[in-house]
Amino acid sequence: LSDNSKKLTSIKVKENLxxxxxxxxxxxxxxxxxxxxxxxxxxxxxIEPEWAKDINILDDVVVKQNIxxxxxxxxxxxxxxxxxxxxxxxxxxxxSILYQTDKSLQNIIIQILNEMLEYEDNEFVDKMxxxxxxxxxxxxxxxxxxxLSRNIKGEDISKTSNHVEIxxxxxxxxxxxxxxxxxxxxxxxxxxxxxxxxxxxxxQIKIAKRDNILIIRTEQxxxxxxxxxxxxxxxxxxxxxxxxxxxxxxxxxx
Numbered sequence: 001l002s003d004n005s006k007k008l009t010s011i012k013v014k015e016n017l018x019x020x021x022x023x024x025x026x027x028x029x030x031x032x033x034x035x036x037x038x039x040x041x042x043x044x045x046x047i048e049p050e051w052a053k054d055i056n057i058l059d060d061v062v063v064k065q066n067i068x069x070x071x072x073x074x075x076x077x078x079x080x081x082x083x084x085x086x087x088x089x090x091x092x093x094x095x096s097i098l099y100q101t102d103k104s105l106q107n108i109i110i111q112i113l114n115e116m117l118e119y120e121d122n123e124f125v126d127k128m129x130x131x132x133x134x135x136x137x138x139x140x141x142x143x144x145x146x147x148l149s150r151n152i153k154g155e156d157i158s159k160t161s162n163h164v165e166i167x168x169x170x171x172x173x174x175x176x177x178x179x180x181x182x183x184x185x186x187x188x189x190x191x192x193x194x195x196x197x198x199x200x201x202x203x204q205i206k207i208a209k210r211d212n213i214l215i216i217r218t219e220q221x222x223x224x225x226x227x228x229x230x231x232x233x234x235x236x237x238x239x240x241x242x243x244x245x246x247x248x249x250x251x252x253x254x
Contacts, residue, residue, distance in 0.1 A: 101147025130163040147187040161211040209247040
């Protein structure tokens with residue numbers, strides 16, 4: 001209201017937005033008075049002095065202690081939340097083998113195999129042949145990984161077989177004999193939902209059986225990893241399955 005006419009001179013449109021007919025540019029005092037009236041600034045008498053903050057009355061001490069406990073609890077919960085978020089992000093990274101390809105797929109599968117088979121080879125060099133090699137319990141696994149937008153073809157199995165033969169040729173040149181098994185780990189039809197992906201064609205399974213190759217789809221590998229972490233299967237069981245099975249992996253989640 002105007003001090004003189006008592007008529008409405010300003011209206012609030014929304015938070016911190018006002019329309020006014022007052023001439024606020026007439027003086028600094030006019031601006032300050034207007035801001036005080038709409039509560040956008042504080043009168044000096046409303047400002048708490050620093051020394052007043054140290055005076056406790058009534059239940060101030062108890063309330064401040066309660067606030068401190070709540071803030072400490074919030075901090076503890078934030079720490080726990082961050083830990084859980086890291087776990088979720090790591091799970092997402094591992095789950096990405098369902099749709100990844102190339103080096104990203106290869107690196108995560110190597111991590112999973114190392115964990116489940118209790119194996120590590122920091123000296124392995126990718127010579128553009130096999131993607132990984134695991135020597136374990138009198139058997140050597142030659143690992144090929146692939147992310148496909150289509151279903152598995154015979155040439156995919158043959159590539160794994162070829163890597164096995166290259167390794168066997170190297171052993172023969174050195175006069176070494178090893179029990180060698182090819183494993184083809186594939187994210188097939190990776191752009192589709194897992195439940196919408198077609199089964200591996202029978203012809204490709206027959207080729208794998210003929211060439212002593214085991215096909216493992218990445219969704220199957222995740223099932224084995226879950227059982228391993230939940231202690232429903234062991235490294236020894238997994239090695240036995242990888243060694244004995246050929247064609248496409250048959251695994252019942254436990």
